[in-house]
Amino acid sequence: LFAKVGELLLAKGVKLSGGTIVDATLIAAPPSTKNREQSRDPEMHQSKKGNQWYFGMKMHVGVDSQSKVIHAVAVTPANTADCKVMGQLLHGSETRVYGDQAYKSQKEVIRAKAPKAKDFTNRQCKWKHFLDEAIQAKNRNKSRIRARVEHSIGVIKRVFGFTKVRYRGLAKNGNRVFVTAALANIFLVRYTLLGAVRPQ
Numbered sequence: 001l002f003a004k005v006g007e008l009l010l011a012k013g014v015k016l017s018g019g020t021i022v023d024a025t026l027i028a029a030p031p032s033t034k035n036r037e038q039s040r041d042p043e044m045h046q047s048k049k050g051n052q053w054y055f056g057m058k059m060h061v062g063v064d065s066q067s068k069v070i071h072a073v074a075v076t077p078a079n080t081a082d083c084k085v086m087g088q089l090l091h092g093s094e095t096r097v098y099g100d101q102a103y104k105s106q107k108e109v110i111r112a113k114a115p116k117a118k119d120f121t122n123r124q125c126k127w128k129h130f131l132d133e134a135i136q137a138k139n140r141n142k143s144r145i146r147a148r149v150e151h152s153i154g155v156i157k158r159v160f161g162f163t164k165v166r167y168r169g170l171a172k173n174g175n176r177v178f179v180t181a182a183l184a185n186i187f188l189v190r191y192t193l194l195g196a197v198r199p200q
Helices: 002-011 082-089 107-113 133-146 148-159 170-188 190-194
Strands: 019-028 045-049 052-064 070-077 096-099 118-121
Touching: 002 170, 019 082, 019 133, 019 148, 052 082, 052 148, 052 170, 070 082, 070 170, 082 107, 096 133, 118 133, 133 148, 148 170, 170 190
Parallel strands: 019 096, 096 118
Antiparallel strands: 019 052, 045 052, 052 070
């Protein structure tokens, strides 16, 4: 369904640009053991973000930097490093790849999947007693584009309410992720599809 919606959007004139933004977000799962199996979902894991621990899975997305359309999705346990699935989030025709510091040092992966792409992922700019202001300024410029991925993720979480898993296991929840991503794409380009002017 996700692939079919993508084909229909392409037929309607929604084109992918040369830029892809990669990102991941946590989807919560019930941590309680008060259920029939008296255990947590074995396919879900916990991960630390900031100073807080979360239990559940990760949704990884590859988003077009211009239209914000989601063209790639992957689902993993929450403890999987973001960079591990980067290759699955690129369509291969990129000229630029954006991402936060979780995707740094992935030039080989980018080169293998998208040979013409330049690495525009954020770089580390702070060390113990040193701040590289030049790298910080470059990161800030990259982040203006990279922030667009939050709009696509926000549609999935806020418009379609996908903030918690509904089933046990990655397979069923992964299926729901793909369906929701397809609906999110239609929502993101709805004015283009309708030929309407977006309200200010």
